[in-house]
Amino acid sequence: MIKIEHLSYHYSNGEQGINDISIEINSSTSLAIIGPNGSGKSTFIKCLMGILKPQRGSIILNNQNINKLSITQRSQHIGFVFQDPKEQLFKSTIEQEIRFALRKRKDQKDIESQVETILECCSLTSHRSKHPYDVSITQQKFILIGCALGMNQDIIIMDEPTSGMDYKGIKQLAKIVEFLKKEKKTIIMVSHDLDFISEHFENVMIINHHQCIYQGTFKDACRDETVLSQGEYKLPDIARLSLMAKHQLCTTHQEWIELWKKR
Amino acid sequence: MAQLELSNFSFRYQGSQDYVLKDINLTLKSGQFTLINGLDGAGKTTLGYALKGIIPHVFEGTLLGEQRLNHKVFQEYTHQELTKIIGYCFQNPWTQLSMIKSTLEEELSFSCENVGYALEETRFRVKAIVRLLDLSHLIHKNPIHLSLGQLQTIALGTILVLDPDVLILDEPTSQLDPLTRRRLFNHLSDLKKQGKTIILIEHNIDDFLELVDHLVLLEKGSILDQGSVIDVYTRSLSIGRDIQYPSLTALLSTITSLDKPILNDNDALTILKGVKSHD
Ligand SMILES: Nc1ncnc2c1ncn2[C@@H]1O[C@H](COP(=O)(O)OP(=O)(O)OP(=O)(O)O)[C@@H](O)[C@H]1O
Ligand SMILES: Nc1ncnc2c1ncn2[C@@H]1O[C@H](COP(=O)(O)OP(=O)(O)OP(=O)(O)O)[C@@H](O)[C@H]1O
Ligand SMILES: [Mg+2]
Ligand SMILES: [Mg+2]
Numbered sequence: 126m127i128k129i130e131h132l133s134y135h136y137s138n139g140e141q142g143i144n145d146i147s148i149e150i151n152s153s154t155s156l157a158i159i160g161p162n163g164s165g166k167s168t169f170i171k172c173l174m175g176i177l178k179p180q181r182g183s184i185i186l187n188n189q190n191i192n193k194l195s196i197t198q199r200s201q202h203i204g205f206v207f208q209d210p211k212e213q214l215f216k217s218t219i220e221q222e223i224r225f226a227l228r229k230r231k232d233q234k235d236i237e238s239q240v241e242t243i244l245e246c247c248s249l250t251s252h253r254s255k256h257p258y259d260v261s262i263t264q265q266k267f268i269l270i271g272c273a274l275g276m277n278q279d280i281i282i283m284d285e286p287t288s289g290m291d292y293k294g295i296k297q298l299a300k301i302v303e304f305l306k307k308e309k310k311t312i313i314m315v316s317h318d319l320d321f322i323s324e325h326f327e328n329v330m331i332i333n334h335h336q337c338i339y340q341g342t343f344k345d346a347c348r349d350e351t352v353l354s355q356g357e358y359k360l361p362d363i364a365r366l367s368l369m370a371k372h373q374l375c376t377t378h379q380e381w382i383e384l385w386k387k388r
Numbered sequence: 389m390a391q392l393e394l395s396n397f398s399f400r401y402q403g404s405q406d407y408v409l410k411d412i413n414l415t416l417k418s419g420q421f422t423l424i425n426g427l428d429g430a431g432k433t434t435l436g437y438a439l440k441g442i443i444p445h446v447f448e449g450t451l452l453g454e455q456r457l458n459h460k461v462f463q464e465y466t467h468q469e470l471t472k473i474i475g476y477c478f479q480n481p482w483t484q485l486s487m488i489k490s491t492l493e494e495e496l497s498f499s500c501e502n503v504g505y506a507l508e509e510t511r512f513r514v515k516a517i518v519r520l521l522d523l524s525h526l527i528h529k530n531p532i533h534l535s536l537g538q539l540q541t542i543a544l545g546t547i548l549v550l551d552p553d554v555l556i557l558d559e560p561t562s563q564l565d566p567l568t569r570r571r572l573f574n575h576l577s578d579l580k581k582q583g584k585t586i587i588l589i590e591h592n593i594d595d596f597l598e599l600v601d602h603l604v605l606l607e608k609g610s611i612l613d614q615g616s617v618i619d620v621y622t623r624s625l626s627i628g629r630d631i632q633y634p635s636l637t638a639l640l641s642t643i644t645s646l647d648k649p650i651l652n653d654n655d656a657l658t659i660l661k662g663v664k665s666h667d
Binding site: 136161285358 | 533563
């Protein structure tokens with residue numbers, strides 16, 4: 126479990142990043158973070174990663190305060206995908222990037238087949254010898270996702286992975302998220318894409334003006350109109366249509382198809 | 389008012405093996421709102437560059453065919469003239485900003501000065517755009533102190549402030565929150581009424597379909613189809629093309645077969661009323 130208490134961060138120019146955020150994230154659950162531009166989502170994520178050192182509050186991971194741990198130490202537990210992938214890429218080919226991530230694995234058996242599996246599931250096989258800067262932003266994000274799969278940490282955090290992705294990329298990411306859920310990982314993702322969140326995420330936290338203004342299940346957030354509308358978010362299509370047509374709330378395709386099976 | 393045209397246009401970047409754009413024929417009429425959609429790497433940005441004249445002015449390569457603005461080939465214009473008529477918002481907001489200015493207000497003003505607006509005019513325009521995008525709390529900030537979405541909004545601002553006759557926007561909403569997207573929608577809707585020629589490259593098609601007169605589907609450098617939204621998606625449904633459909637269309641096609649695209653809630657509900665529960 127990750128327990129975050131009274132976390133605050135302000136930038137060196139005095140700018141408020143986040144203000145007094147507390148939340149508990151249970152192991153093997155999925156949490157989506159939404160909120161307006163500039164509300165503090167990336168700042169929050171960067172505090173979790175250790176890129177920013179919060180001035181107040183604590184982050185407790187499995188009963189250990191990780192505030193003092195470096196980024197490298199944290200990366201044993203947590204995999205990250207930044208909002209701007211360039212900040213994270215430093216090898217000269219994509220394959221090397223993946224191999225570097227796998228190097229840190231305890232179990233060094235089958236490394237070769239793992240490299241292939243990861244490249245394949247991130248649709249990077251044909252780009253393996255390219256420089257990470259020579260592929261599209263979507264592909265750069267998949268490199269980072271591939272690295273996280275390689276490191277196999279218990280927690281994976283992604284900052285707006287779907288932004289700028291085409292629909293096939295999003296489908297690919299969906300498969301990976303479902304795979305991570307099956308592997309009992311804890312998944313934290315920042316996104317504006319409520320259709321994606323609805324389908325794959327259990328819980329949601331809304332940040333507005335640097336503070337957490339809602340936390341709970343995504344379904345509950347859909348049930349109370351005032352919640353999502355605070356960030357000008359609209360109900361996902363699937364929820365809106367199921368409510369309008371059948372007065373029932375569906376948030377996933379599976380529920381949606383079930384709904385139309387009933388007599 | 390301005391019309392853009394590509395005829396038998398092909399382009400290969402210096403260093404790339406294949407043509408990235410292949411025999412493109414495209415006419416963007418004055419006042420028309422065009423949406424360009426296609427997969428990652430399809431050539432959307434390159435097409436945008438061709439329409440703006442960044443190709444061949446900035447990127448070198450092999451070029452076939454013609455680019456025309458108001459029936460005159462691009463070669464008859466200076467780069468400066470094209471810049472003034474055609475505004476381009478880059479996919480990456482960092483490319484957009486000069487980064488030599490220390491506040492956003494200066495950045496917005498710089499954009500105007502660059503195309504030669506006088507001081508008074510510049511001030512007026514900057515003020516209007518700050519109001520439009522609700523940037524007043526940001527204008528004294530340094531661009532390096534922004535969130536990515538704020539940065540993208542500013543990048544968009546540096547083009548909108550010029551109010552060009554042709555506006556090419558390359559994935560302008562990828563980092564934007566719903567409110568800012570709505571603001572952009574409203575503004576584009578106004579610009580369209582004023583007769584501006586607008587070209588939008590987007591993956592978030594649903595937010596803008598209402599405005600689209602002309603839809604272009606790009607696949608591996610070629611135009612797969614083009615026409616009105618209804619026509620293109622109707623054709624695509626009838627032959628079962630594997631493309632990105634509007635989200636309501638995609639959702640409804642999971643439970644019933646569609647012969648035309650569904651673009652709004654009313655049409656969706658009508659279809660749903662007719663859906664027989666299946667087992
Ligand atoms: N400067 C360049 N030199 C060589 N090849 C390039 C250059 N820029 C783009 N390409 C190649 O041209 C093709 C089309 O790229 P383009 O950026 O136009 O695609 P896109 O549809 O905009 O993709 P995305 O959705 O990722 O933005 C790609 O294969 C890309 O690798
Ligand atoms: N490096 C920085 N220096 C100073 N202030 C910053 C810096 N980065 C972000 N900020 C400010 O901190 C606040 C929170 O920014 P943050 O990047 O966390 O927002 P966000 O919710 O991720 O937004 P977006 O949706 O645009 O990515 C904003 O007001 C922003 O202007
Ligand atoms: Mg952010
Ligand atoms: Mg592009």
